Amino acid sequence: MLVMGEVHTGLLQNSGEISESTCRQVLALMAGETVRVSRRPIVHALSPERLTGVDCALPTASRSRVRGVGTVMSRCAVTGGRVAQGSSYVRVVRSEADRRLPWSHYLARPGVVEVLGKAKAADLAEGFTGDSAPGGTGGACLNLGAVSGRFLDLVQASPLLDRRAPFKIPRTSLRWVAETGEPSIRFTLHTEQERTLRLTHPGPFTPAVVDLCEDLATHDWLLTSLLVIVERARIGGTQGAQAVARLAPAIDHLMHLWMPAARVEEWLTPFWESLERRPGFSRQWRSLVDRVRDQVAMNTLALLNATAEAGRR
Amino acid sequence: MTPVHATFGEVAAERRIASVPLSHVSVELGHLYMEDYEAGPDRLREQFARVAPWLATVRALWRERVPGGRARVSTCFLVDDYFSRFSTPAELLPMVLDAAAEHDLTIDYLARESACAHFEDARSGGVELARLVEDRLVDDPPPETDGSRPPVKETGWLCNGSRSPRTTPMQAMGKARPWEPPAQNAKRAHSIFVDVELWDERGPRRTWSCPFLAAVWQLLRLGLLRSDGHVPLPPVALDGGWPRDWDGLPAVVRLNPQAAPFSAYTTLSVLSPRFLPVELAVRTILSQVAVDDEVLRQVATRSESEGVRLEEELVDRISYVFI
Incomplete structure (x- = not known):
């Protein structure tokens, strides 16, 4: 049935x-x-x-x-x-x-x-x-x-x-x-x-x-968890370094785990693919990952600037 | 470029289940306690005299049933060396074989009951068949079991229904509840409630009950057990005569080099009626053992390929003569 x-x-x-x-x-x-x-x-x-x-x-x-x-x-x-x-x-x-x-x-x-x-x-x-x-x-x-x-x-x-x-x-x-x-x-x-x-x-x-x-x-949980972590980091509403510290768990523990349809038999992959078109799990994942990486990059730049300025003084 | 079809495999990701050679029927010629041996060869002779005509009947029935009449029938005998140790293999076992031979019975395989609990040697390493079977028990659920709570268990016991609620008054709860009957899950109008003790523990040592080991023994004879995908305790020939110590004896000894395979599609045990309660307990246990799906499929495919229709439920593959 x-x-x-x-x-x-x-x-x-x-x-x-x-x-x-x-x-x-x-x-x-x-x-x-x-x-x-x-x-x-x-x-x-x-x-x-x-x-x-x-x-x-x-x-x-x-x-x-x-x-x-x-x-x-x-x-x-x-x-x-x-x-x-x-x-x-x-x-x-x-x-x-x-x-x-x-x-x-x-x-x-x-x-x-x-x-x-x-x-x-x-x-x-x-x-x-x-x-x-x-x-x-x-x-x-x-x-x-x-x-x-x-x-x-x-x-x-x-x-x-x-x-x-x-x-x-x-x-x-x-x-x-x-x-x-x-x-x-x-x-x-x-x-x-x-x-x-x-x-x-x-x-x-x-x-x-x-x-x-x-x-x-698995992938829905990863996406949900990454969203929660990004939300908790309060990007833009808190100090850059603090936000990056809050994002660290995502980098350490989650970001490398995204492997959609890795264990799915070939005849079933079209189902994953259709979910990738709408709502687009991987699209959202990539955008979140980019956001995390951008925050880290920005913070690194800020740190480099600060160090350089301190050196000039 | 045409698309390339790639296949990729990982051995550790696959399940490999060995298959086991199978006879049509495995006949147990007797199961005796140590006190029976103590009673001497006459008790053994009596047992074999009773068994002999039944073995002949079973052979004839299977010859009719199997296309071409080539029935594979193997015989076995279980020695109780678990609950008590008596004598030595070198003294006792020749007496058993002689008594059987007097009635033209050949014991193809001889097994040690303790091996159904635990067996260790250089060849097979350590195998705990009883633990293996214990982990495969799936409790018969009473009605209204919806999975929201773990199965109600009395540690070390297994039953075929719902136990009586406790009738002793709880502290400060006042009146005692009147007795309520237990109920069998698959009853027909009235219950036959069975509650079996699987094991007990004194300190760190667990002693498996006789019915539990007998259930393991049935599964072993039906070729339905695997340990890490391997067939546990395959029969071995004895080289160098009977050992002087029970622990020197292999778990299952092949005595007859021409014997049909030890494991079989079905089993028949010829037993004294005093084993009736034990075997009711064995069936209660076996009807709650979930045998590996793949193993069941293997056996079903093999039997179909040679035109033998097997009963689907494993307890229906086991039969007895109580005499």
């Missing part, structure tokens, strides 16, 4: 970036399973996948009660030794039985939630990504955000991290729904930290779609 997921992204709670080998240890969530690491064009480490059992109502826009039983597939990732993610998703399918089956039935279908009774894909999609989406007050229904949040906490609580992050920045959450159909993508900013993504892709769902959503979430 459809696939729904939620990605939570945050700054790794460590003073500096962590090495590849530390990434491997931090993400070793399961005995006997290896952490997958890719090094080009940026170090990206992915934990083994874990399942969480659920049996609950699914979010619907119509508020009709739809019961789903199955497992949520979750994993954690660390990008550039600096950005941490907890990511979960479920493939929603119709159940062939109208009652709950023995648990082993669901474990034979990892990451699938079976719907008992009637449900419409559009109703579920709207319920999950619409404004009155879960996490809110409405009755208990599938809470992928909580699952992803716990997986992100699991990484952040690793004893290998020193928990002295260089700056404070909120986590962002990206709730996404993917369906098969005419290609389209809709990215929506809700509150400061909440985003939704509706994706229609040709052909059947593959885990590459999850990679795309995680990649978008």
Whole structure:
């Protein structure tokens, strides 16, 4: 029917970036399973996948009660030794039985939630990504955000991290729904930290779609964080040196991490490209990076001038 | 210039899952406690006398089922060296093999129960199969489990439903709550609630329970375990006779050089009915183990290619004769 997921992204709670080998240890969530690491064009480490059992109502826009039983597939990732993610998703399918089956039935279908009774894909999609989406007050229904949040906490609580992050920045959450159909993508900013993504892709769902959503979430978080840092620097409203000092974390920790679509399969890159045209993530990123660099350059010039003047005196 | 199609790969970014040779069925000829061995060879002979006709039946059934009649059947025997150590391999194991031979039974593979918990040697390094399986447990969720809270766990226990709420009065809370029944999640009208102890710990030492190790043993026989993508504890032939010490014995010994593969699509265990509660616990555990997707696919593809239809759920691949 459809696939729904939620990605939570945050700054790794460590003073500096962590090495590849530390990434491997931090993400070793399961005995006997290896952490997958890719090094080009940026170090990206992915934990083994874990399942969480659920049996609950699914979010619907119509508020009709739809019961789903199955497992949520979750994993954690660390990008550039600096950005941490907890990511979960479920493939929603119709159940062939109208009652709950023995648990082993669901474990034979990892990451699938079976719907008992009637449900419409559009109703579920709207319920999950619409404004009155879960996490809110409405009755208990599938809470992928909580699952992803716990997986992100699991990484952040690793004893290998020193928990002295260089700056404070909120986590962002990206709730996404993917369906098969005419290609389209809709990215929506809700509150400061909440985003939704509706994706229609040709052909059947593959885990590459999850990679795309995680990649978008990483870059949206980078952009959001850089914006926050630039805003906090109060350029123009404060002393140049002070502004530059406030911009320093961006230079030290964020600016080299922008690698859009680096881990996205080729058939899905058109989705990234269309978002690059409108709203133009990279355009905004470049403009912010230029702004940071210009501030540093101006400040350097001012310093050089001051030194030269002091020398003349 | 025509566009160049570039491909780029990174080994560390890929998952490589080894495959394992598979028989059609792995038959466990018996599982005895140390006290059974203490009772002497007669107890063993009794066991094998009971098992022999069933093994013949299984062979016949699989010959019918497999196209061409070429059924691969392997036999195995598990020795309990985990909960108690008794005698030495050199003294005990020839007695077991002799007793089996008296009933025309060949034990193809012999395994140590302690290897299901932890095994270490120069060849395979250290493998903690029990930990590996523990990390793959996915709790059967009671209704209204929506993911907002972590699964309710009693450390070291696993059940198939919701436990009774605590009935002892909390401090300063006044009246005690009346008893409420536990409930099985997938009940049919009435519950059969099962709560299994997986392990206990005394100080730093963890002791895995017999059902948990038996669950590991089933998974090993089904060829569904991998450690870092490798097949853990592949059978090895014994060179230089039986060792004088249990720790000198490989985890799984291949006794018959012509034997069909140790792991199999399905398993059959011929056991005394006194193992019934243990096996109920084993099934409760196994129905909450999430086997690696890739491994399941490997096995499914292989069985389909030779025209054998496997049950989708792993607990349905396990059968028993209680006698």
